[in-house]
Amino acid sequence: MKHERLIYLPLGGAAEIGMNCYVYGWGPADAERLIVVDLGVTFPDMATSPGVDLIMPDIEWLAERADRIEAIFLTHAHEDHVGALGHLWGRLRAPVHARRFTANIAARKMEEQGQDGGNVLEVLPWPEQIEVGPFRVGFLPISHSIPESSALVIDTPAGRLIHTGDFKLDTRPVVGEPFQRSLWEEVASVGVRAMICDSTNVFVPHPGRSESVVGPEIELLVAEATGMVVATTFASNVARLKTLAEAGRASGRSVCLVGRAMRRMVEAAVQTGVLTDFPSTVSPEEAREIPRASLMLLATGSQGERRAASAQLSRGKHLGLQMVEGDTFLFSSKTIPGNEREVGRIVNAFSEMGVDVIDDSSDRYHVSGHANRPDLATMHELVAPKILVPMHGEHRHLREHAKLARERGIAAAIAPNGTMLDLTGDEPKVAGYVDAGRIYLDGTVKFGALDGIVRDRLRLAMNGHVLVTMIIDEDDEPLGEPWCESSGLAETGRSNAPLVDVLEADLAQLVGRADAKTIRDDDALEEALRRRVRQSAMDEIGKKPEVTVVISRLS
C-alpha cells in the first residue's frame, strides 16, 4: 500500500477573490478520500465576460473522483461560498453539511436548480463534530459579515487542520456569534498541523473594527436627515440591515426593504432564529403613502448592479417610490474593486436629482467583514499552526500573507488554484498540479472560460462584423455578385460611400478576376473574400472587422 498523505487543493478562491472551492484529502496517493469546502461563484463583467450569467469553478477533477468524495461543507452563506452549489452538486452528489442559517440558504440554492434540498444537512456548532471517512469536521463559530460563519476544524490522521473560512475578529458583531478567543485557544491547544487562512485584507494595516461601531454613526446620520433616507448594503449583511433598520426606527421612520435578495435574507435569518428584534417593516405599497421624512428604505444594489433597487431608483421611479431633492442616499458598504464605474453612475444620477449621497469614501458607515493584517497576525499567534496556507485572495494577497506567517517562523506555501499541496510533513510540499479554471454559465449552458466562445464575443465587440454571402451556380460561375452586411461598424468611411457598397464593389472586382480554380474551391474563395473585406475595410474605416463568408453552391 502506498504511503498515506494529507492533501490540500484549491479549485477556486486561491489567486482570486470570490469563487471559493477547496478540497482536502487523506489516504494513499491518488486514492485519498476527499471532502469539499464551499462551492462559490464569482460574477461576470462586460469587459471580460460579456453576456455570461455566472462564473463557477471548474470541478472536472472532483467530478471524475466523485466516488471518493465523503461530503461537502459550507462555511457560510455568501454567494462566493455557496452560489455554485445548486449548479454543481449534480456532478458531486455528496451530502452537504452546514449550520442552520447557511443550510437554509443552501437548500434554496439546490431547489432553484432542481436539486433536492434534503441533501443539505443541518449541523450544530463546535464541539459537535461530524465523522466523514478519515475526517472529523467541526464548525467553529467565527465572526464575519453574515450570520453563523464558521471556521472548520478538520481532524485528520495527520493532525488537526483549521480552515478559517472568511472571518474577522469581532467581539460585538451585532448579529450572530462574537469571536471568542478562549474557544479558539482551546481548539488550538492540542496543536494545529495547518491553518488555511483568509487573506483578502492582508494589506490593510490597521486592526479591523467591530460591526457595532457603525450603529451610532448611522443613527446620527439618519436622525439629521430631513427627507427620505435610502441605505444600501450587501443583502446578506444581516447585522448591518438590523443596524440600519434600528436607526430608522430610532428616528421615527417606517422601514421598507426594497429588493428581493434583502427580503429573502431577512426572512431566512428570522426563520432560523439568528435574527431577533428586527424592526417591523412596511411594504413598498404602504411606503408610498408615508411622508418622506418618516420613511427609510433599505435597498439592494450596493455594487451598482443595473437591475437592483439602488440602480432602479437612480433611474427614476421604482415600485412607485422615487428620490427627490433633499433626500439622502447612504452607501453602507464598500465598492468592490472593479465596480467603481457602476457605483459612480448611481452616485452621479442621484447628484443630478439633488439627492445627498454619502458614498464609501469615509469609513464611518461601513466596516469590513475580513481580518486585517494585525488581526491575521493575532490569529497566527493564537492558533500557532505548524504550517500556514493562505487562501481566499489574489496572488499578491497570498504572497503577502505567506510572508507575514514566515516572519513568525511559520512554514507557509503559496498554492494558487490547481496546486495540490502535501501537508503531511513539517513543510508543505507541492504534490502536483491539476487543471483548475472557470466555467461560465451562459443562459442555460455551461462552457469553459477558455473555450473561445467569449473570446469570439469580445472580438465581435472590438472589431465589428461583416457577413458576405455569395452564390455559385451549377456551372461553377458566380450568380450575381457578393452581398455584404455589416454590424457594429460605421456606415460610411473615407470615400463617403456606404461601407457595404465599397466592400461589395471590391469583392465583385475580386470575383471577376478570380480564376476558375479559386471559384471552385470553397476554402480558397472564402479566404480570398475574407481577406479582401478586411483590407478594404482597413482602407475605408481604418479597422479590420470579423468576417463570416457563406458560399452557397447550387450544384
Add this chain to the structure above:
Amino acid sequence: MKHERLIYLPLGGAAEIGMNCYVYGWGPADAERLIVVDLGVTFPDMATSPGVDLIMPDIEWLAERADRIEAIFLTHAHEDHVGALGHLWGRLRAPVHARRFTANIAARKMEEQGQDGGNVLEVLPWPEQIEVGPFRVGFLPISHSIPESSALVIDTPAGRLIHTGDFKLDTRPVVGEPFQRSLWEEVASVGVRAMICDSTNVFVPHPGRSESVVGPEIELLVAEATGMVVATTFASNVARLKTLAEAGRASGRSVCLVGRAMRRMVEAAVQTGVLTDFPSTVSPEEAREIPRASLMLLATGSQGERRAASAQLSRGKHLGLQMVEGDTFLFSSKTIPGNEREVGRIVNAFSEMGVDVIDDSSDRYHVSGHANRPDLATMHELVAPKILVPMHGEHRHLREHAKLARERGIAAAIAPNGTMLDLTGDEPKVAGYVDAGRIYLDGTVKFGALDGIVRDRLRLAMNGHVLVTMIIDEDDEPLGEPWCESSGLAETGRSNAPLVDVLEADLAQLVGRADAKTIRDDDALEEALRRRVRQSAMDEIGKKPEVTVVISRLS
C-alpha cells in the same frame, strides 16, 4: 442691437473627469464672439466602448459657429486637455495659444493628424495678455502635475474671469513654477466676476501635499532595494520622472526610460527648457548589459494599459528586459477609478514572478496634482469671485464644489456639459442648452456615441450572433434549406446536438410550413426566420442571439 452678454458653455469635462472643452463668449445673444479653452480626450473601455480608439467632445455647436471663434487656448499639455486638438482643429481653424512646453506638445498633436503645427502660437505667461476680439487673455502660472500649467485670466467687457485649469497649491513643485500667492492676490485684487474652477478632488478632506514630499520616500525605497527597480508614473509628470531618476542616480543606478510617451515628454521638457539637470539615461540595449542592482527603469503604463511597458514587463520580456524574483516594482501613481482590474492584473502577474510590488495603497510615493477641498476653499477665499462655476468633475463633484462656494456666500451654478450660463449679472443664469455629447474615433472614422454602432457591438458581445442565409428560386420556392452559422455561442445546448443543426432543422420546418405569401415577402420571411432562431436558441441554450438574415432571390 441685442443686449450683450457674457456666456460660459462647457462641451466636455463638466459632469465627467476628462475630455475638457469649454467655451466663453461675449456679444449680442447668439452672435457672441467666442474663445475655446482646451480640446481634450477621454479614453474608451471594453465595458462601454469596445473597439473605440479615442473619445472626444462633440463640437458640432462650435463648428457651426467657427466664424465666431477668435482663438483656442490650452491650459496645459495633458491628454484630457490637448488630446483632441489634432483631430478637431480642422473644424474650428482658429489660432491656438499655449505656453512653450504645452505648445511643443500641441504642435506635435497637430502634425500627427496632418495639420500645420504652425497654427500653435507660443505665448509668454502673465503679465502678458493676448487680445482676441473682446477678450484679453493671460496665462497665470499655477502648479499641477505637468510643467507650465496655467490658469487663464480672461478680461471681458463684463469684468475679469479666472479659468483655473487643473491645479494644486504647491509651493515646491520640483519642476515648473510654484504656486505664488502674491501673484494671485494681485490678479484678484481688481475684482473677479467669476472663477471657473477645477473640482476633481473636492471630496478629499485634507490639504494637498507638495510634489517635493515624495522625493525622500522614493530615495529611501530605491536605496534599500536589492534587485532591479522599475517605477511607473504618468508619462507627463515630468517632476516625478525627475524625482524617480534622481533617486536612481543617488543609489548608483543607471536610469532607463522604457516607453515612447515617457521619452517624448522628457524630450519636450528638455527642449523647451522646463526640465534641467535630468540625470543622463541609458538605452534599453545598454540596460541589458548592466547588473540588475545597478539599474532602474522608468516605465509607462501606470494605469495597466495593455500595450504599455509595465504591462509588457508583467507578461515577460520587453525590449530584452525582464523582471525576476527580488526585483521591486513601484507604482508612483494613483489608479484612476475604473482601471483597478487592469492594474490588479499587473500586480498579480508580478507577484507570481516573486517581484515586490509597491502599489498605490500607501500615500508615500505619490501625490495628487489637484486641489483638495481645503485648497479649493483657500482659492475661493483668495480670489473672492462674485460667481463660482465648478468645472472638471463628475456631477457629484460639481455639486459638492458649488455647496462649498455657497458656504462662503459665493453665488454658484452647476453647469453640466451643454449648459450655457449667462455670467453677466450678479447670479449665474442658465441661458440655454446645447447638444453636447461624445464622439468616438474608431479606426479612422468618427461617429457619435449615441449613433447605435457601439450599442450594436455590445449586443453582439452580450448575445452572440447567428446568421441565416436562404435562397429562393425563380418560382418563389425555397432552394434547399436555410443555412445557419453562429459566433460567440455555445456549440451545443440542451439536446446535445450542434446548435446550428437544431436551428437549421427548426427553420427548415418553418419554411416547409410557410405559405407562399410569406415566402414572397422578404420582410415577413426575414422576421419569421429571425423569431424562430431566437426562440429555438432560447429553448436550446437559454439565450436569444442577435440574428442577421440574408435572403437571396434568384429571380
